[in-house]
Amino acid sequence: MVENRPITTFCSHAVLICGIAIVVFPIWITFVAASHDAVRMTQTPLPLLPGDQFFVNLKDTFIKGVGNAREQSVGLMLMNSLIMAMMIAVGKIFISLLSAFAIVYFRFPFRMGFFWMIFVTLMLPVEVRILPTFEVVANLGMLNNYWGLSIPLIASATATFMFRQVFLTVPDELLEAARIDGAGPMRFFKDILVPVSRTNIAALFVILFIYGWNQYLWPLLITTDKNMYTIVMGIKQMLEAAEESPEWHLIMMTTLLAMLPPVAVVVGMQKLFIKGLTETEK
Amino acid sequence: MAEVILEKVVKAYGKTEVIHGISTAIADGEFIVIVGPSGCGKSTVLRMIAGLEKISGGIIRIDGREVNNLEPKDRDIAMVFQNYALYPHMTVFNNMAYGLKLRKFTKDEIKHRVDQAAQLLQLDGLLERKPRQLSGGQRQRVAMGRCIVREPKVFLFDEPLSNLDAKLRVQMRLELRKLHERLKVTSIYVTHDQVEAMTLGDRLIVINEGAAEQIGSPLELYEKPATKFVAGFIGSPSMNFIEARLSRDGQSANIQGDVRLALSDDGAPDFGDRKVIIGIRPEHFNISESNPQAIPLSVDHIEILGADTMVYGRFADTPDLITIRLPDIHHFKSEKVLPLSVAPDKIHIFNKDTGARI
Structure with missing residues (x-):
């Protein structure tokens, strides 16, 4: 149904603008807060227009570091988050591709049993199994390093399930043509299956990168070393300034910085992302 | 080039036998058409020759060698599929070259062979395109090209023309026949279309419910059908x-x-x-x-x-x-x-x- 009456155009735009305003306003406040100095941020009313301290704050955040003793480097936290998110996204995609490949293309005993076992893990996210997982990670000596941060989050039923569905839509003839051409299973996987599902891989990468980036509880639990703090938990730590009032201008600047990489990933992979979620033809 | 021999070939899924012992000898360079109604098992026979389906009984020989337990790639065959099965992410050139690359041919040899096949099939200007940028007839030709470059002993066709419109089908049918006359490679062609069968085949195998009803030249089948089924199947309108x-x-x-x-x-x-x-x-x-x-x-x-x-x-x-x-x-x-x-x-x-x- 397409209507062109001015009133409907007006209404639909009004609704859209309201929606955007609701989403954008907190970000705007963050930006405004990040551009004032510490003193202004303790006075009421809070400012609604940006100040002139933006670049000073940016420099302070990066060079001096934030937190009580100025010991937490935002740059390092960003790097930690980036590495963790990348490891989670890439690791999940890699493992899921392989497991979906096995489940769809190989006839081994208890195939469906394995599939359902993987499927059941959907009901067991890290938050549910957090204590045993912590125990395992601690026993393996993976506390306070990148492996400990990412591996427990990598095992993923969602991605396996999604790739299974993608592979099921790949026509059988493609496999048969490859077999006649002389491709072995791994050759077929590498040369045909992965390139054919690249848009789905890209879409999943976007989702998983943001999932990894936004992890809070797990990093909080297993990192005690300040050098391993991720940005999302780092922001929370900054608020817990024991004796002094929180440095809102720096916290907000850090928040802005924390938002950038996911935005960059979404914007950069937008086209593939949409194609991967909507395109069905192989 | 080689002869293909089927000896009492049987296919069963569990206890259900779907192909009941088909025997025939296909001579070197012959164009043989397997024809029958939908679901009669003709594709299954072809896929058994290709090695895509396991054989439950009997022997298949290609060029004198028993191939029952050989992988498709070791049987020295090439196959054109009904929906062409082109690799969607590869260019036409790479689609044709893929099999050669896996067989470790040199770059020059691959290029030479692909160029030659492209010329033969009038695909010259299209080598850098992706399959989705091609028309149905062109895709069909790429699928053929993928077979030709390999220079296999046997060509297998699984209803290759059924996705084309009527006019193109007539044209491709003629091209297929001409191509066969030039290359003289043993070809096995599956179709349900009796016009294709009559015009293309040196000999036809009529299959009904998993058994070969008659094997013979198109005219033989038309003039002296061995069974009522063959008589009704060949000829339009039917007998x-x-x-x-x-x-x-x-x-x-x-x-x-x-x-x-x-x-x-x-x-x-x-x-x-x-x-x-x-x-x-x-x-x-x-x-x-x-x-x-x-x-x-x-x-x-x-x-x-x-x-x-x-x-x-x-x-x-x-x-x-x-x-x-x-x-x-x-x-x-x-x-x-x-x-x-x-x-x-x-x-x-x-x-x-x-x-x-x-």
Whole structure:
């Protein structure tokens, strides 16, 4: 149904603008807060227009570091988050591709049993199994390093399930043509299956990168070393300034910085992302 | 190039046998067409030769070598699929070169072979395109090119023309035949389209319900169908079957009442006085006003196609409609009675119980 009456155009735009305003306003406040100095941020009313301290704050955040003793480097936290998110996204995609490949293309005993076992893990996210997982990670000596941060989050039923569905839509003839051409299973996987599902891989990468980036509880639990703090938990730590009032201008600047990489990933992979979620033809 | 031999090849899924022992020898350089209705198992036979389906019994030999347990890639065959199965992310060049790359050919050799095949198939300017940028006919040619560059011993075609529109199909059919005459590679072609089968094949294998009904040249199948099934399957519109009782001496057949058809040669004395099925092709009826022996056909309706006129009608009170194909344009009113005759040697007689030719 397409209507062109001015009133409907007006209404639909009004609704859209309201929606955007609701989403954008907190970000705007963050930006405004990040551009004032510490003193202004303790006075009421809070400012609604940006100040002139933006670049000073940016420099302070990066060079001096934030937190009580100025010991937490935002740059390092960003790097930690980036590495963790990348490891989670890439690791999940890699493992899921392989497991979906096995489940769809190989006839081994208890195939469906394995599939359902993987499927059941959907009901067991890290938050549910957090204590045993912590125990395992601690026993393996993976506390306070990148492996400990990412591996427990990598095992993923969602991605396996999604790739299974993608592979099921790949026509059988493609496999048969490859077999006649002389491709072995791994050759077929590498040369045909992965390139054919690249848009789905890209879409999943976007989702998983943001999932990894936004992890809070797990990093909080297993990192005690300040050098391993991720940005999302780092922001929370900054608020817990024991004796002094929180440095809102720096916290907000850090928040802005924390938002950038996911935005960059979404914007950069937008086209593939949409194609991967909507395109069905192989 | 090689001969392909099937010895009592059987395929069973669990306890259900779907191919009941097919034996044939396909000569070197021969173009053989496997034809049959949907679901008769013709694709299964082809896929067993390709090695995509396991063989449950019997032996398949290619070029004298038993290939029962060989992987498809080791059988030295190439296959064109119904939906072409081109790799969607590769260019035309890479689609054709992929098999060669996996077989570790040198870059120069690959380029040489692909260029040659592209020229042969008129794909010269399209090598850098992706399959989705090609038309149906071009995709079809790429699929053929992928086979040609490998220079295999046997080409396998699985209904390759069925996704094309009618006009293109006729054109590609001709190109396929010409290509075969140039390359002289043993080819096995599966189709349900009898026109394709008749025009392409040196010999046809007619398959019905997993068994080979008849193997022979197209004309053999048309002129001397071994069974009622083959008779009905080959030819369009299909053969008319009429129940009849042979005369005591087997020289003539009685259709309902006193309509008589003289049979050629000695007739079928062994089946004298027994009920049989006689088959007459629509194009073998003639109108003969003067013949006192003519069979009267009462017209039900007609279809005028321009070159031919199809007449549908009944003999006396037989229940089934008889189809007659007369050249040229005729305007017959319904209920009109046409006197028809049939040359005795155009009448086929089949056993009523077994369907075998008598």
